[in-house]
Amino acid sequence: MSSINTNVSAMTALKTLSMTNKALEITQRRISTGLQVGEAADNAAYWSIATTMRSDNKALGTVQDALGLGAATIDVAYTAMNASKEVMDDIKTKLVAAKQPGIDRAKVQSEIKQLQEQLQGIASSASFSGSNWLSVDSTSADYNAIEQIISSFSRNNDGSITIGTVDIDITSISLFDADPVGKGVLEGGTSGTSTSAAFTWTQGSFANGDTLTLNIAVDGAAAAPVNIVVADAANFDLAALVSGLNANGTGFTASASDDGTSLVLTSDSTGATSSIQLTGVSTTQASAVTPATIGFTTMALGTGADTGGGVLEIDITNATSAQLDSYITRVDTMNEGVITAAADLGAIKSRIDMQQDFAKDLLDAIDRGIGQLVDANMSEESTRLQALQVQQQLGIQALSIANGNAQTILSLFRG
Template identity: 25%
Template sequence: MGLRINNNIAAVNSYRNLAATDKAQNSSLEKLSSGFRINKAADDAAGLVVSEGLRSQVNGLNTAARNAQDGVNLAQTADGALGTVTTILQRMRDLAVQASNTGAADSSARGAAQTELEQLNKEIDRIASTTTFGSTKLLDGTFGERYKGLASASADLGTVVVTGTTSIDGQFKIPSGSEFTYKYTAPGQTAQVDKTVKLSSAEGKTYSTTAAGEKELQADLNRDLQAAGVTATVSRTSGAGAKFTVTYQIEGTEKNAKYEIAAQTGIAGALSDAAGSKVGGTLDKAFQVGAYGTDNDQIKIAIGKMDTSTDGLNTTSINLGTDAKGAISTLDQALNKVSAARSNIGAVQNRFEHAINNLNVSIENITASESAIRDTDMAKEMTKFTKNQILSQAGTSMLAQANSGSQNILSLLRG
């Protein structure tokens, strides 16, 4: 047996094992106290990457479920208001049927019915203008308007006529009285109507084909168009065919068409499809019900305008028996429209609820997967901790024994 003073190998060995045991014990304490198997990247680098991805997905799905619930609440709000409108329309129809009974209803009775009819019309308009979800109006025609048009003719752009020269230094003048007109189809309707915006900020002004002129024209156009939900983007080309190209967008969604302001005297701009874009389109309001940014992760909904002017109710009269008969037909059409709108809202609400159920199932399953990677198996980790605790106690004892072994050298020195 060799007895050395400078290097006590037994003590060094005992210390090394004790340090390793202490480190393992501290790791177990960290995992047991936090509940996580991975507390830092060094615990499991690959597992950390996978679990963070799953955690992001779960967070996104939780938010999507809340978004879908917002959709349910919004649909219920709109349906509740339309349910009241239906009740009002049914009462109005009863009044029309009563007023058409000329054998018993005299002019005084029809006059009283007409007065009530007018008040009910006002209530429908009030409901249409004040029904909101948060600050978003639902029944005034602005929630999910549908647009068609900007299709093929310069007439769709109204009276914009451009004058100028063909040189790069040419100037372009927007005449007084210029308007931007586009075709619009209301939800549930088939007939297109024109929507017109006066270009009051740009009309009568002259713009040079320079960067400054391009910027000024774009600012002036948008000053008027943005109030109608239309955005204009202006670009310019130079040379003999100098021109401005104005690309219009509806509500910032689709590049529906472009309008080229060519530098030729008295020539109206030509309308054509923008590259890679669609002519027309819908502006349904979108609810994000998925964890990603694809169209498949959205549910869209549009609610039409539900005031009395849309269906001609505001001009309905039942003062005469013949008027009352016509009013019955008008009210039937209005009831059918409201019922169709409620049916669409109900169908979308059911879709929202199914989406919520699916999201909750996905959240449960993905959370289980993330937990299997990230969370501590408490029973397994407690077994490791108990083992390391015993090893720590034994290691401490053995280190003391190794240190005391060097004391035997003193007996040799005493001789």
């Protein structure tokens, strides 16, 4: 049936052309954006996943930046630690050289002083972006004993986020601490631990009322003579002498050795070069009898093991041979601490480098995953575009033909 009110052919052709135009619009948008899923309306599930992953990838990019900053800070500290190790080797070499007879220790000390200042300079300059791990002040409000470097960002199955960090114990690598109580690697043990000198004791022949006089030098300076009056000659032993020294002595503390055969004098000085010498022993008789036998027959002069102070407190100008030995031991022990700290930093540096490589690979992997969800296949889209363009042209032609059918009805009324 032919009708001038309802052109079914034209309606069909128009609907087909509209569908073709809509498909052509989608294809052109995909080609221009490169995305098959460009908005939630295209595919809500894929769009949601891709949008979340893009956000996570931005956070992962920030993690990569944080790793770069951490790596730079570690590299600065590691470089300074290696330089410190070289200086410590030089100091130890100077101390060993000072053991040679006839060497001018004052001149050697001037060289050591320059090396000590170099250590301080290295530590204070080992700063990156305002962060210094080698020269610290543990009393500062912004001091952190554990420094953290953000190393990872991950989303858990329940949607929660986990931020991973690399923790660095600053107390084990800092060389100097401005806090007198805090101790850096080069500040050694408890500063001011006094040194001791042991003197072998032999019971003398005393009478009640005799005065035993001990002349003791502490830190190279003669102290006032210590006078001990013998109250009970028959029982005057090492314990009585210790008691008498502690009651009268200045600059040291007296005690007995574990085996009870030696008198041990420990300096009260907080200086790193404290020393004690028993320079003389004499007796004053209460009556005109044969002088008493001196109670000390053997004297072990000098100092015991040096356990106090740091590398900056070493001064060999007036050091005894025993003190030089203790200084060498001190420097060697601290140098081992520097080597251990450098090794720890090296291990952390290696881990950060690996984490940086992993973060980069992870970023690329996530980008590929997002692409598989939302990227358009340009080969398919270009083929589809060609087909839709042809369909569009045919649709326009079909609509034109359908609209031309009305003209044939008009010819029926021509006579």
